Amino acid sequence: MPKQNVEMLAFNRGIISPLALGRVDLERTALSAEIQTNWMPRVLGSMMLRPGLEYRWETNDSDVAKLIPFVFSTDETALVEVTGSSMRVWDGDSLVTRPSVSSTITNGEFTSNLNGWTDADETGTVSEYEFAALLGGRMKLTGNGTNQAARYQAVSTSSAGTEHALRIEILRGPVELKVGTSAGDDSYISATLRTGTHSLTFTPSGTFYIQFSSSLKRSVLVESVAVESAGIMELPSPWAEDDLNYLRWDQSGDVIFVACDRYQQRRIERRSATSWSIVRYQPEDGPFRIVNTSPITLTPSALSGDITVTASEDLFTNGHIGALFRLTSAGQEVQESISSDDTFTSSIRVTGIGNSRAFSVSVSGFSGGTVVTLQRSPGEPGSWTDVEDYTANTSKQYNDELDNQIIYYRLGIKSGEYGSGTVTVSLSFAGGSASGVVRVNYIVDGTEVGASVLSDLGSDTATSDWEEGAWSDLRGWPSAVALYEGRLWWSGGDYMWGSESDAYEDFDDQTEGDAGPISRAIGSGPVDVINWLLPLQRLLVGTEGSEKSARSNSLDEPLTPTNFNLKNISTQGSARVPAVVVDSKGLFVQRSGLRVYEMDFKASTYDYGSMDMTTLAPKVCSPGVKWLAVQRQPDTRVHCVLNDGAVAILIYDPVENVVCWVRLETDGEVEDAVVLPGDNEDQVYYVVKRTINGATKRYVERWAKEDDCQGGTLNRQADSFVVYPGSSLDHLEGQTVVMWGGGRDLGTATVSGGSVSLPSGVTEAVVGLPYTAQYKSTKLAYGAAMGSSLMQRKRINALALMLANTHYQGLQYGSSFDLLDDLPGMSQGAAITDDTVWEGFDEESFTFNDTWDTDSRLCLQASAPRPCTVLAAIMSMDTNDKA
Template identity: 30%
Template sequence: MSYALNNFTGGEFGERLRYRVDLAKYRSGCRVMENFFPMPWGGVENRPGMVYLAPARSTGKILLIPFQFNVEQAYLIEATDQAFRFFRDGELLSGHITTPYSADELEDLCWTQSNDVLFLAHPNHPPAMLSRITTTSFRYETITGHSAYRAPFMDENSDGITLTASISSSGATAQITASDELFVSAMEGALIRWSSPITGNAINETFTGDATGEKVLRVRGSWTLTTGGSFVGTLHLERSEDGETFSAYRSYTVNAERSLNDTGYCEDRVYFRLRFSGWQDPPEGTLYECRAALSMEAYEDYGILSVNKVTDSTHAEALVVEELPATTTESWSFSAWDGCHGFPALVQFYSGDRLVFARTAAEPTRVWLSAVGDYLNYEAGTNADEAMLLTIKTGNGQGGVTGNAISFLGNRKELVIGSWAEIGSLKPKDESNPLAPDNKQYMPETSPGGAEFPPLPINDVLLFVRRGGENLMELSYNYMTDGYQAPDLTILRPEILSEGGGIKALALVQLPYPVVYCLRHDGVLASFTYNRSEEVTAWARQVTDGVVESIAVLQDPSGYDKVYLAVRRGSRLNIEELSRRDDGDTCSGIWLDAAKRFSFEEAVSQVTATHLAGLTVSAVADGIVYPGLVVSGSGVVTLPEEAKEITVGLPYVSTLETLPLEIMQAPESTFSDSKKNSSVLLKYYRSAGGSLRNSGSSKEHDLVFRRAADLANGPIELKTGTSKVVLPDRFDWERSVIAVQRDPFPMTILGLVNDLEAY
């Protein structure tokens, strides 16, 4: 019987499913798919090589971060112990910048980007900004140290502890006394928001000539100005930030027949006073006077202190950053982000133009959203565009509430919030209006929860890692149930992540077709070709002679995204780039790892690749393969023949093994039959080299692609077509076909038609 396989979009199957012939994806699945990519249109192609770019700055722990301003201006950030370096178009830019992140802290770094600013979050350090200053230079600065930063604060004291300050003036150093034990040494550097009610909420001035009012009104929020009497001239409302230096704010020119009634709003605390100019004396026998009243509703005013030194549990020294409204208060709160209470571990954007931080050591279920368009403003307010905060009641997935910390943030139409047991969404309660402090709700959506990995947005879904790090899940909206669902994408290959110790990092390639890279803790890349609309969900494994430590993807205008890798090869740590697959007619691509390419006008027999010193490599020289070359201790590679176009690197093997060739279609089944596969008709596309064998034999049958038109011992053109390979075989209970590519050339398999016999 003819057993045709022309679709491999089922990817690798798990060993526990290798006999599930009844599954729809069985005929498109494989037992082994190593260093092959299943393509969304059915076939498979072996992966291209990895091109060596540079040695890492150090051989310790490393993290690669993408910095994508646009498709033309993209940078790779190499983060190592307390330093960032930058690559552009594969070239290392000169110099580095210093950061506070030690090598052991890099795995907890979280980031998101807005144009040319990368926002960084880490639980041990203040949130920060990495800004691109020029096309070749960057600046690192903390958000908390920026002049425009407005700090978030914890909930107000509820323990009845009273604080007393020795002085309230801005810029002064105050001695702070607590009525009960409060201070610990870790609070040095923390802020204290010092609140007190303002009840004197009006001033009145009477003018009978040009003069400046004697009274000052401390204002925050809405204010009202009214006048009475008859007068001619100009009344000035003057404003001050510090209560001492005033400048013009609003002016009202009035004749004897009109009085004033004006209102306004001050988001920040300011000071107002009144002044009159251009006074005109009244006609004889008439009384002129301007009776002005400036008022506002009573409000809770505040000042800010920065703790410099903790003397003991009830005494501290602090700088008055903003003037205190009173010297004693019971209404105070500590800053939410500081060395004592922790710093936010997560950062993400919300589609309503807010920057979102979440989870500190002291408040593991709290979320802070910036003011709209003002990413450094976290002073919570009540207006729709002001900053807001909320505490998420994370569920246990069974209707109960737990204290599980927030594990990830995702940006969709709503803000997706994951915890270990549950995933929910933050959205407007009234969806006809934007998210606001008085128009927000958190809704539990689905369980199980997610691990601490930023989810990957693909079209209308989010891919996230389930708690434990061994399952990739798909969070999607189900219009039939009006809710979210989260199917397991590893269901057909349940061991794909666990056998490597779970997921270490995630990255997404969108072009030429979507591939999700799941970097495992053992350094293997589990690749997942994903196209939900065409039901393509295929796992494969990409391995190399080394351990992949980190991965990052940058978009590129060529239509091929660039994949960058930090690869540990022995004692060396390299920065490498996955080569772009060359779809030309000749073997012009790179199919070796840690590869370096040389081009000369005159033929040479030696090249130098110091990063390969002491290793055994292969070389492709003018299209001819020379395997088993030993690189000298100084990095010199000596070729048997001279050549002009030379690529040297580490060889790797690409292997594809089908699932057992079984048929289960009533009334027929081959499960109980003995089988043999005597020949295979191979359908291939732009390929060279490779071999086929049956699972019952160790003998590989080389695929011959060279034709009479090809030059002897010279470069060969890639071939597209059909080849029949005879595979001597004997009957046995199980048969599968194995395709192997050991040569540094491309191999694309479109179909395998097997001559299967069963009895």
């Protein structure tokens, strides 16, 4: 009977569908596998028993967690762990923690007063205690636009030289914080604190001073401040557990911007390795909806500060808390209460001819040698020149008689010309209009709200010319975010918003020119939720019905308010899974959740197009993908976390035409994946749900480096492993574990009391959960016409293997997983020494125990903790049996 050799020289073709097993006429499918689980192929062609998962820590209360990577640079990284109740930070090899210190802050909760806090208010400002039902007491600071309201406290300590952390809750920001060696000194901390929670560290040399201040004309509120107790730093998380997979983020420097459908955006801020904040993202100048077209008017009670806004009909609901409103008045009025040098009103814009140019000037409250000056600037604000001086209370009309010219005017006190007291100045012009912005703080009823003026209003009379902010609990919040071309982009519902260029919190649509903000409706398709934004050569948008490209008229031109178009590039539609970037390409999960598509730039269409990456294995991602993470070193691997707790891994190299799918399985369920950059290998982290001693646990586990999975003293091929006894085994209590130490397989043991017994002479070992790798080839064929050997009776009679870094009993082989043999125990006529790990194995073939069948296969199996790497397999087959 004739013999044929079947050569398997590459294991990087991956899993194919059972429906494609007959396509042995194609080299790609002929070298593929029906099963390839827990093997890790390389682009070069070999495959190894995948690296183990090293136990790092348990999630907070073993809750469901989302890991957000923080990458300031390749060697300055952190992991932000977000659960439904808290946020913690893993920096390097430890969670950010606080040491024990003796320092305490007096009355940091502001229980009933501001006792313990020294008044440092400047002229014309107020710091005071305020109480609100349900919210309790807080420190309220109200400046006057120039001078600051301030309170400070000296804190003595017996823990000098030890790092301290201040936990600060800001109910309404921004608040200026200074921490130093004296009142007003900022040698330890100088920070602007936004609305949210802050945990800021410093190391005092002795008594330190904490000062809160604000010069804003509106009030800001400090809810609490305390020296943190010893232990792990935790900040409150606003998102519910069910929302964690819908978090979307992008990072700029020390700030991570986070979007989530139904939640106001957040900023996660880092000021140092141990100083972190989670605060609200609150632009003060937009974006806004269309101009009001109803008959409802809005009337502000004042032009600045804390005011009320009254609607002519029911308008306001609880969903408006935090919303912006922009009010545009007929006519212009500006005013200021001044108690310091170099302070002026905002400007008015004067146009027209004759008496229509006249405007009112008012000055009152003079005392002690102050000089008030009226100034003007032609064309635009900036080139200010003096017009008139006032040294006494004044109320007059002024007409510059500069017909048909546009002139800006302002009123105030120049440097060196302030005497004493508070001078109130104002300008009022009947022509033109002025706009100001308020943020709603609380609801009185359907017609009245309390609000803070963010930019001064132009009049306190009723106006129907108003716009509501685009974002609020009522109108919804963005569901995706991305940084692209120097703008921060948000999207949600049927809209996209791009910030002003290089100004990530500015959305003033009155800014002229190409740097202005961009606001566009998508306008077609099912767009209730935009699932992702992806910044490639163009900004790509994934919706439920299609994928779109945001583009200018030319590829080399940036997006601008007047050069912005949205075009469909694919109508596959996307699942609610964030897309990922691989160089100039993108990968996204199709609407079914079962298929992964590549988006690549197509020269033929001069835009992006999509291609199915799961064509040969359409069910490899069944029962659906819930998260993607990209690893770039040592190969490009896309970790697709599946709904059943397995991971489908795509080994991906377009240059070498490698599209290889394999599966990773562990004794538990992988719920999340994230990648941080490494030197020669990226750091891959999983959140794994395990059942330990009858209890549900969630562990953060990190892939071992491939260089540490080649044998040696400590071979890191076990799951949830630690190096023992350097670390406790409490997290595996009651589990049967495998052990490797001293360069050999130490067998199994059961963890009891957080420990196991190591054999004599072994001082430390890698101890963790076992896992098994299985490989089952596609249908075997041979000859020039490969398909001609299908459906013929045949059997494998011999097998030759080329191996590297493999335990002498690290691989089993056979025609099925129910009939496996160990590798030969003899080499060149001599018995192989126990626990030998071959650096290379390249010997003659050995007998393969097979039966005659039309469907003969090669099955390979390896198990942790024994290393194994397969380079090639050569099978000798008998054919044409007549029995």
